[in-house]
Amino acid sequence: MTNDQPAPDGVLRLINGYWATGVLGTAATHSLFTHLEDGADTAAELAVRAEISERGAQTLLDGLVSVGLVEVDEGRYRNTAEASVYLVEGKPTCLSSFARLKLKHMGSLAALPDVARAGGPVTDPATEMADNPHWEDVVPAIMAQSGPAATIATEVLGLAEAGEISILDVGGGSGIYSAVWLEANPAARSTQLDWEPINAIARRLVAERGVADRFTCIDGDFHTTDFGTAKYDIALYSHIAHQEGPEDNIAVFARLRDALKPGGTLVICDYVVDDDRSGPAFPLIFALEMLLKSNQGGTWRRADYHDWLVKAGFEDVSFHSTPPATLVVAR
Numbered sequence: 001m002t003n004d005q006p007a008p009d010g011v012l013r014l015i016n017g018y019w020a021t022g023v024l025g026t027a028a029t030h031s032l033f034t035h036l037e038d039g040a041d042t043a044a045e046l047a048v049r050a051e052i053s054e055r056g057a058q059t060l061l062d063g064l065v066s067v068g069l070v071e072v073d074e075g076r077y078r079n080t081a082e083a084s085v086y087l088v089e090g091k092p093t094c095l096s097s098f099a100r101l102k103l104k105h106m107g108s109l110a111a112l113p114d115v116a117r118a119g120g121p122v123t124d125p126a127t128e129m130a131d132n133p134h135w136e137d138v139v140p141a142i143m144a145q146s147g148p149a150a151t152i153a154t155e156v157l158g159l160a161e162a163g164e165i166s167i168l169d170v171g172g173g174s175g176i177y178s179a180v181w182l183e184a185n186p187a188a189r190s191t192q193l194d195w196e197p198i199n200a201i202a203r204r205l206v207a208e209r210g211v212a213d214r215f216t217c218i219d220g221d222f223h224t225t226d227f228g229t230a231k232y233d234i235a236l237y238s239h240i241a242h243q244e245g246p247e248d249n250i251a252v253f254a255r256l257r258d259a260l261k262p263g264g265t266l267v268i269c270d271y272v273v274d275d276d277r278s279g280p281a282f283p284l285i286f287a288l289e290m291l292l293k294s295n296q297g298g299t300w301r302r303a304d305y306h307d308w309l310v311k312a313g314f315e316d317v318s319f320h321s322t323p324p325a326t327l328v329v330a331r
């Protein structure tokens with residue numbers, strides 16, 4: 001190797017990228033970030049609080065320092081600012097259940113070479129199956145991403161001041177958008193369309209937030225369930241467009257245009273990529289998930305959304321960043 005060659009460290013780190021998923025998912029499983037936040041700052045103390053071996057605790061701490069989520073100073077460990085915001089249980093931004101979920105998903109990546117050859121899933125595609133238990137794991141886990149996006153959308157749409165509005169949330173999942181929006185606007189009403197077991201999860205969350213009296217659910221498949229005509233002021237399609245192909249997205253957008261009152265707004269939230277597919281990093285690589293789990297899905301470009309929405313009858317389309325996702329607002 002000559003001196004002007006790059007060092008292999010970066011490539012080696014990526015080859016072993018699953019170590020990061022492993023250490024993070026395991027630390028989340030044993031609530032290590034929460035115990036660190038509560039003051040346990042040595043391997044011995046963490047081992048006691050988490051009821052794991054001291055050897056395991058020390059190895060996890062070393063791994064967490066390696067991936068940059070924990071800092072060590074004279075033998076005392078503490079969460080980085082990022083770990084403190086995103087990995088401590090009980091905080092609304094906590095992504096720990098997502099880390100635990102991804103640890104379970106790791107094995108599925110071994111099929112990726114065959115999936116890439118075939119151009120889609122080689123076993124049952126998770127996103128195409130009715131009532132797939134996959135969703136019961138996914139929807140609470142992504143709530144920590146959807147909650148902050150819902151809050152940003154409240155501002156972007158001026159929902160708090162919008163008065164008596166009716167909302168349709170297609171594939172609403174945990175119900176977090178309805179919870180946040182109904183809290184922000186006491187005159188609003190919301191309807192969520194999703195599979196029956198998922199609607200049950202949403203009903204619980206919305207009840208906990210004290211807004212259940214203005215929330216209703218429709219159980220069913222959004223491809224075939226009638227959305228109605230000129231019924232809603234706002235329609236929402238959050239983290240659904242990536243599981244669908246272009247034709248299905250255009251068809252749903254056109255049906256949502258009809259379901260909206262004149263002047264109504266469609267809000268899409270998704271991992272949107274730049275038109276030249278040069279970034280952003282998270283949406284670009286998220287497309288792998290859809291190659292593994294859906295027949296037609298992917299991460300779509302801003303130009304795709306614009307084109308599809310115009311075809312579906314919308315006239316004004318704007319984009320608002322809610323990292324790592326983007327809100328697409330169409331009227």
Ligand SMILES: C[S@@+](CC[C@H](N)C(=O)[O-])C[C@H]1O[C@@H](n2cnc3c(N)ncnc32)[C@H](O)[C@@H]1O
Nearest residue numbers: 135146171172173194195198220221222238239
């Ligand atoms: C990735 S989750 C997004 C949940 C929520 N919209 C959010 O952003 O937090 C996808 C949701 O769409 C629902 N879903 C997927 N395919 C569906 C279909 N064909 N009919 C009804 N709901 C569907 C799933 O049950 C799940 O709740």
